Amino acid sequence: MSIRLTTFSAPSRFYTAAGAAVPWLWAITVLFGIAGLYVGFAIAPTDFQQGDAYRIIFIHVPAAWMSMLIYLVMAFWAAMGWMLNARMSAMYARALAPTGAMFTFLALWTGALWGKPTWGTWWVWDARLTSEFILLLMYLGYIALTEAIDDPRRAANAGALLALVGAVNVPIIYFSVRWWNTLHQGSSISLTAAPKMAATMLTALLLMTVCFWAYSFAVAFTRARAIVLEQESDTEWVRALTRHEDR
Amino acid sequence: MNWQSFDEFLHMGGYGLYVWGSYAVTLALMLVEPLMAHRRRRQAFEAARADAGLEGAS
Numbered sequence: 436m437s438i439r440l441t442t443f444s445a446p447s448r449f450y451t452a453a454g455a456a457v458p459w460l461w462a463i464t465v466l467f468g469i470a471g472l473y474v475g476f477a478i479a480p481t482d483f484q485q486g487d488a489y490r491i492i493f494i495h496v497p498a499a500w501m502s503m504l505i506y507l508v509m510a511f512w513a514a515m516g517w518m519l520n521a522r523m524s525a526m527y528a529r530a531l532a533p534t535g536a537m538f539t540f541l542a543l544w545t546g547a548l549w550g551k552p553t554w555g556t557w558w559v560w561d562a563r564l565t566s567e568f569i570l571l572l573m574y575l576g577y578i579a580l581t582e583a584i585d586d587p588r589r590a591a592n593a594g595a596l597l598a599l600v601g602a603v604n605v606p607i608i609y610f611s612v613r614w615w616n617t618l619h620q621g622s623s624i625s626l627t628a629a630p631k632m633a634a635t636m637l638t639a640l641l642l643m644t645v646c647f648w649a650y651s652f653a654v655a656f657t658r659a660r661a662i663v664l665e666q667e668s669d670t671e672w673v674r675a676l677t678r679h680e681d682r
Numbered sequence: 683m684n685w686q687s688f689d690e691f692l693h694m695g696g697y698g699l700y701v702w703g704s705y706a707v708t709l710a711l712m713l714v715e716p717l718m719a720h721r722r723r724r725q726a727f728e729a730a731r732a733d734a735g736l737e738g739a740s
Contacts, residue, residue, distance in 0.1 A: 476691075481684060487695035491704045498708070537711055545704040552700050650712060657719040664726035668733050677731035 446523055446663045447672040453656040460653035464646050471642030479635040491549040493639050496623075497647040499542035502570060503605050505535035505651060509577075510602040513595035525591030526666065528598065529581055530659035534651050536574035542567060554618055562611035563619035566604055573601035587666050 475493040482489040509531040516525030546564065547557040558564065577597050584590035607614075612621045623632055624640075632640075667673050685691040694701045 477684065479684075481695060486697060488697040488700055490694070490701050494704060494708045534715065537715055541708050541711060544707055548700045548704045552697055650716075654716050654719050657716065657723055661719065661723035661726045664723065664730050668726070668730040673730050674734040677727065677734050 446526070446667050446670075449523060450660050450663050450676075453660055457653050457656050460649045460656065463649035464653060467642050467646035467649065471639050471646055474635060474642060475639035479639050480633065485553055488549060488552045489636075491545050492623075492636070493643045495542060495545040495549060496640060497644040498538045498545060499567070500644065501647050501651055502535060502539040502542050502567070503608055505531050505538065505655075506570060506573070506598075506605055507602065509535060510598040513591070513598040516591050517595035520588075522587070522591075522666070523663075525587070525595070526659055526662045527655070528591070528594065530655045530662055531651075532574055532578050532581070533658065534654050536571060536578065538647070538651075539567065539571040539574055543571065550618075559618050561617040561619060562615040563608065563617045566608040566611050569604050570601075570608060573597070573604060577601070 471493060475490060479490070481487050509528050512524045512531070513528035515521060516523075516528060543564075546567075550559070551557050577594050580597055581590045581594040584593055611617060612619055624637070664673060692698055692702070
């Protein structure tokens with residue numbers, strides 16, 4: 436077997452393996468994106484309550500899911516980098532942060548554009564929206580902190596502390612619609628109950644989720660490869676790489 | 683098919699601004715972010731090559 440755990444812990448092996456995976460990840464992103472948009476707009480019917488405004492769900496919910504999931508994965512790698520003093524783990528954490536921040540912003544943006552026609556307001560400081568906004572601040576704080584410290588190890592350790600403290604916010608976002616009486620609706624999908632939407636709507640939502648998932652891997656891998664080159668530029672393998680490859 | 687014409691599709695049952703405002707910004711960011719990541723990797727590669735070249739010359 437060519438892929439082992441060390442593939443993901445040795446920067447040189449990660450660089451090569453991720454470089455090979457990225458084109459496939461983009462193919463999945465594009466194919467599932469096209470399929471999701473087709474099902475979401477051409478096949479899924481107009482909602483009897485919300486009209487066509489509900490179609491924002493196909494990007495709003497996957498973006499919100501990714502915003503929370505990426506934070507947890509980022510905090511996990513940051514913690515691993517801190518505990519095991521593993522450089523590659525810390526690089527994964529830093530590679531994920533901008534993508535997580537982008538999806539958090541998109542969840543808020545699409546939420547505002549969905550809230551206006553359905554609730555009558557762009558924004559309200561209820562538990563779900565406020566905790567998601569705090570998530571955006573966590574990402575931005577993490578990026579600012581790690582970028583402000585020049586020494587990669589010190590930056591990783593300071594970032595790990597912030598990422599771990601902020602991880603408390605993620606379950607608060609997820610369960611906010613249950614714990615508090617929010618304007619935001621409860622979850623439409625759960626593992627234990629039948630989904631509260633038409634099968635075609637659910638299909639489009641899941642296709643877009645795969646699209647966003649593959650996108651996240653593709654971008655985070657690309658950024659992680661950049662970070663590897665930046666931090667390992669004085670190593671023999673990077674020198675050999677720059678001699679033997681064009682770009 | 684839900685729509686009889688392209689105008690109807692753009693109109694989105696009166697919610698065109700909200701639906702397309704959401705999708706346009708999402709698409710724009712999901713195009714710009716990968717381009718920035720690719721550029722960052724290429725610049726890191728060029729910088730590493732320049733470093734290696736300087737040391738090789740000395």
